[in-house]
Amino acid sequence: MDKSLNWRETIITVVIKTCGYSAIFIVILIFFFLLREGVPALTEVKVSDLLSTRWYPIENHFGILPLLTGSLIVTVGAMLIAIPFGIGTAVFLSEIAPRWMREILKPLVELLGGLPSVVLGFLGILVLSPFLRYFLNLPTGLTALAGALLLGGIAVPTTVSIAEDALDSVPQSYREGALALGATKWQTIWRVTLPAARSGVLTALMLGIGRTIGETMAVMMVTGNAPVLAIKLTSIFSPVRTMTATIAAEMGEVANGSTHYHVLFFIGLLLFLISLAVNITASSVVFKSKKRAERVLS
Amino acid sequence: MVNLALAWAERYQSEHRDVSLSVTGGGSGTGIAALVNGTVDIANASREMTADEIKQAEANGITSVEFVVSRDAIAVIVNPENPVRQLTLQQISDIYSGKINNWTEVGGDDRPIVRLSRETNSGTHVYFLETVLRLGDKTNPTLFSTDTLLLPSSEGIISEVRLNPNTIGYDGLGYVPPDLMNSVIAVARDASGPYVIPSIATVNDNSYAVSRDLYMYTAGEPAGAIKDYINWILSPEAQVIVADLGFVPIK
Numbered sequence: 001m002d003k004s005l006n007w008r009e010t011i012i013t014v015v016i017k018t019c020g021y022s023a024i025f026i027v028i029l030i031f032f033f034l035l036r037e038g039v040p041a042l043t044e045v046k047v048s049d050l051l052s053t054r055w056y057p058i059e060n061h062f063g064i065l066p067l068l069t070g071s072l073i074v075t076v077g078a079m080l081i082a083i084p085f086g087i088g089t090a091v092f093l094s095e096i097a098p099r100w101m102r103e104i105l106k107p108l109v110e111l112l113g114g115l116p117s118v119v120l121g122f123l124g125i126l127v128l129s130p131f132l133r134y135f136l137n138l139p140t141g142l143t144a145l146a147g148a149l150l151l152g153g154i155a156v157p158t159t160v161s162i163a164e165d166a167l168d169s170v171p172q173s174y175r176e177g178a179l180a181l182g183a184t185k186w187q188t189i190w191r192v193t194l195p196a197a198r199s200g201v202l203t204a205l206m207l208g209i210g211r212t213i214g215e216t217m218a219v220m221m222v223t224g225n226a227p228v229l230a231i232k233l234t235s236i237f238s239p240v241r242t243m244t245a246t247i248a249a250e251m252g253e254v255a256n257g258s259t260h261y262h263v264l265f266f267i268g269l270l271l272f273l274i275s276l277a278v279n280i281t282a283s284s285v286v287f288k289s290k291k292r293a294e295r296v297l298s
Numbered sequence: 299m300v301n302l303a304l305a306w307a308e309r310y311q312s313e314h315r316d317v318s319l320s321v322t323g324g325g326s327g328t329g330i331a332a333l334v335n336g337t338v339d340i341a342n343a344s345r346e347m348t349a350d351e352i353k354q355a356e357a358n359g360i361t362s363v364e365f366v367v368s369r370d371a372i373a374v375i376v377n378p379e380n381p382v383r384q385l386t387l388q389q390i391s392d393i394y395s396g397k398i399n400n401w402t403e404v405g406g407d408d409r410p411i412v413r414l415s416r417e418t419n420s421g422t423h424v425y426f427l428e429t430v431l432r433l434g435d436k437t438n439p440t441l442f443s444t445d446t447l448l449l450p451s452s453e454g455i456i457s458e459v460r461l462n463p464n465t466i467g468y469d470g471l472g473y474v475p476p477d478l479m480n481s482v483i484a485v486a487r488d489a490s491g492p493y494v495i496p497s498i499a500t501v502n503d504n505s506y507a508v509s510r511d512l513y514m515y516t517a518g519e520p521a522g523a524i525k526d527y528i529n530w531i532l533s534p535e536a537q538v539i540v541a542d543l544g545f546v547p548i549k
């Protein structure tokens with residue numbers, strides 16, 4: 001009986017370890033594949049050309065700056081929407097709403113997160129973009145703003161889910177202590193509960209950012225895909241072209257091994273590195289806070 | 299060309315039940331790349347293969363053979379509310395390259411011009427660049443203006459032109475729906491010339507300036523089922539389908 005238990009333990013341990021290590025292994029493999037296909041772009045195209053402002057690959061203009069700024073402006077716009085709405089909804093759900101309302105609203109928010117982004121893109125073309133064109137008097141509604149609104153809508157459910165769980169896990173004693181000291185409900189939430197749940201909320205935001213940067217279909221349909229250099233504040237009202245939409249639209253037509261192929265992989269590599277940086281920042285914040293919390297409570 | 303290819307494939311399969319055809323879209327660039335990579339038997343293209351692509355195919359051991367299967371007119375369309383109904387090639391070129399930015403400069407209302415185009419992988423895009431923006435001159439370096447919206451499909455262009463009064467777009471004549479047929483622009487080769495509306499007649503007598511051949515490329519001389527299919531496409535029965543879809547049958 002002892003021996004068979006040991007057997008089973010060993011096998012299960014090995015299987016679980018393999019699964020865990022294989023996840024890391026696969027990510028590393030993907031990274032090396034991107035490196036292998038993307039780095040030749042640096043030798044085939046002069047770096048000054050890569051940093052130029054015209055993206056027109058069929059005539060060998062490979063300036064990726066418009067694509068970078070396009071992705072950036074849409075992500076920043078989306079986070080400006082997702083942060084207040086996401087955290088606000090999370091705070092409402094966990095601190096203010098009565099239990100029965102919470103049990104209805106939370107599944108509804110998660111349902112919203114399950115909507116395929118293509119459907120949202122479709123709604124964006126037919127409903128959101130004419131609306132924006134009419135009410136903001138823009139030449140066209142297919143702009144970075146339309147993309148940011150849709151992406152904000154996509155990022156909110158992710159953010160709400162995780163932030164709400166984080167707020168929920170703050171011990172009730174914190175809130176009771178604050179109220180006992182005479183704080184109002186809002187002061188408790190803003191100065192005690194939210195800071196205590198800080199690491200979870202930050203993780204939620206980082207995951208929202210990660211989702212937003214990688215979103216392809218919805219932005220491809222509503223941002224107009226025009227490779228405009230989006231550096232002014234008013235660029236939010238102009239069409240833009242994101243890195244993800246560029247890869248999706250152009251990867252089908254490139255011949256294996258051509259310069260265009262390598263540049264597209266280089267853009268993919270950039271996306272990978274940006275997501276990696278966002279995730280590393282998120283985890284370092286989480287782990288630092290945990291250590292401090294352990295010190296305080298012990 | 300995907301509509302045409304699909305219609306042909308459907309009709310051929312209904313008459314020849316032992317042959318199975320599968321058609322996918324993605325633009326001329328995608329089709330030719332697939333032929334060069336050896337993953338398809340026939341590539342539909344609305345432009346000729348470039349010298350580079352032919353070289354790449356040879357490098358993979360594939361000799362491409364070209365067939366002209368149909369002709370097409372590129373219609374320039376505007377929103378029905380737009381009063382402008384005729385333009386010269388030079389004006390269209392200036393609009394798309396960013397030199398003209400307001401409709402008043404070509405006789406319309408005071409509205410900003412929003413330019414719509416297909417993505418760079420589309421043969422229609424390349425053809426428009428060469429024939430209209432560059433006026434057929436291979437040494438002309440004119441490019442689309444950076445704020446031209448590059449929409450991923452013909453449907454996207456049609457939908458935006460329908461909804462937005464500031465737009466100008468271009469598309470194959472076969473893709474223009476009936477409600478936009480009245481707002482197709484009559485094009486003149488120069489300011490003195492006649493302004494011609496695209497149609498089967500004006501493409502075949504060469505009076506419409508923006509028309510082109512549509513091609514099918516095979517890997518090497520076609521044989522067997524592929525040869526039968528291409529011969530059928532060049533026959534009058536298949537060319538009736540061409541006319542039904544709004545393209546121009548080869549004579």
